[in-house]
Amino acid sequence: MKKTACLLFALLLAAALGAQQHFEADRDWFWAQKNEYQRWLDFEGISPTLYVEDLQVDTMVVVLLRFPFEHRDSASAAWNALRRQYLARTGTPLEKRLFYRAAGVFDLDVDHVAVQVFNTYRPDSVPCFYRGIFAVQGEVQLDSFDCRVWQGYIAIQPPDLRKAPKTQQAGSARRVSRAAVFGHVKNFVGQRYGGKQCQYRSPTLRWLEDAPNSDVLECEILNLCDEIIREDQPKLAQVLNFFGLEQNWKKNEKITLRFQYKPSGTGFTLDISVDGRYGSGFYEDVGRKGYKDMEVDFAEELAAYARQLKNDLNAYLLEKL
Numbered sequence: 001m002k003k004t005a006c007l008l009f010a011l012l013l014a015a016a017l018g019a020q021q022h023f024e025a026d027r028d029w030f031w032a033q034k035n036e037y038q039r040w041l042d043f044e045g046i047s048p049t050l051y052v053e054d055l056q057v058d059t060m061v062v063v064l065l066r067f068p069f070e071h072r073d074s075a076s077a078a079w080n081a082l083r084r085q086y087l088a089r090t091g092t093p094l095e096k097r098l099f100y101r102a103a104g105v106f107d108l109d110v111d112h113v114a115v116q117v118f119n120t121y122r123p124d125s126v127p128c129f130y131r132g133i134f135a136v137q138g139e140v141q142l143d144s145f146d147c148r149v150w151q152g153y154i155a156i157q158p159p160d161l162r163k164a165p166k167t168q169q170a171g172s173a174r175r176v177s178r179a180a181v182f183g184h185v186k187n188f189v190g191q192r193y194g195g196k197q198c199q200y201r202s203p204t205l206r207w208l209e210d211a212p213n214s215d216v217l218e219c220e221i222l223n224l225c226d227e228i229i230r231e232d233q234p235k236l237a238q239v240l241n242f243f244g245l246e247q248n249w250k251k252n253e254k255i256t257l258r259f260q261y262k263p264s265g266t267g268f269t270l271d272i273s274v275d276g277r278y279g280s281g282f283y284e285d286v287g288r289k290g291y292k293d294m295e296v297d298f299a300e301e302l303a304a305y306a307r308q309l310k311n312d313l314n315a316y317l318l319e320k321l
Contacts (some may be wrong), residue, residue: 023112027057030106035064037105041054044097047084050117060112063102066130069120075119075129083172092189099133110135137265140246150274150306154314157267161321174320178261182217184320185259185270186210188313189219199223201252208256224253228276228305229298252279254291272313274306 023030030287034055035187041047053066067075086094103113119129132143145152161175164192174180189205196203200222221227229251261268266279294302 004254009079019104023057023059023061028060031055033106034063034307037102040101044083044086046086047079060110060114061102061106062116065098065115065117066099067117069119079117079129079131085087095131095133095142099135110138121171126313130227132285136269139264141269145303150303152272152306153308154270154272154310154317155264155267156270156314156317156321157265160318164283170284176266178215178263178268179212181261181268181270181317181321182259182318187218187320188316189257192312193221196221196224196227198223198250201225215261217261218257220256222254224255225250227253227255228294228301229278254278270313270317271308272310274309276302 034052038047038052041050041052048068050065050067052062052063056062067078069075069078083094086092089228090097095262098115098117099110099113102115103106105111106113114132114134115134116127117131130143131143134143136139137157141153143153156176157175185206193203193205203221203223205221206217207217209216209217254277256273256277258273258275260271262271276298277291278293278294278298295314
């Protein structure tokens with residue numbers, strides 16, 4: 001897993017919660033406690049499915065758990081089965097138990113610990129199955145990535161807002177209302193994709209879910225090229241263009257963005273999912289059956305694109321709200 005992917009929680013929580021404490025001095029003690037967490041996994045009967053692969057210690061402690069196999073579908077099936085079985089046996093959601101046990105073993109408050117679950121661990125690659133467990137204002141949150149669909153979230157509270165003293169709770173609440181947030185999200189998406197250009201092809205932005213009483217905002221952008229998948233024109237298309245026949249055979253990309261608004265105290269969280277699909281650029285109009293998921297072949301490109309989109313939207317909202 002790339003270090004940038006592993007730092008997702010640290011960056012987000014440092015911005016949202018002001019986490020500035022460093023734990024480097026206690027690295028050896030944390031490393032020894034890693035074995036204690038593994039002993040607990042053994043005791044709970046979780047270790048045949050998950051084991052401690054590594055530990056990251058910086059402004060927070062991140063416990064990295066791994067499956068004993070790499071295939072994404074196998075990891076997904078094992079994770080779902082383990083969650084069902086653990087809930088039925090203990091009455092406690094697996095994610096919460098993994099998280100709170102980590103906080104206890106490493107003797108940390110919930111703002112400075114996280115657990116990440118993945119199917120492969122390589123410094124130069126992004127996992128194709130990923131679950132991140134952490135807390136914001138004491139509430140356990142789940143971040144996920146499954147190659148085809150990237151999911152993340154933004155958390156904004158009044159102290160993060162421009163010129164919003166904590167005493168102005170009513171004004172802050174109006175600024176972070178669902179209607180206000182979705183209004184800015186729509187402006188952001190419109191500015192980012194409304195004027196997209198693709199040689200000899202016409203990208204279009206279409207809103208799929210935009211009801212005033214809905215907590216979900218969803219759109220899709222069609223007929224993109226060089227957005228997530230960067231490539232040269234096929235040789236034949238280059239020749240045809242040279243003779244003025246105007247061909248664009250780069251992969252036809254479709255991106256679906258989904259935003260879900262959730263009030264959180266006097267602020268909000270915004271869950272984001274990015275679904276990437278692609279089809280042959282030989283056809284300008286790609287039917288539903290003509291698209292393929294951006295699975296293993298473009299997993300890293302999709303993950304990098306989605307993280308950048310999230311970061312840009314986070315910055316935009318903090319500027320506008």
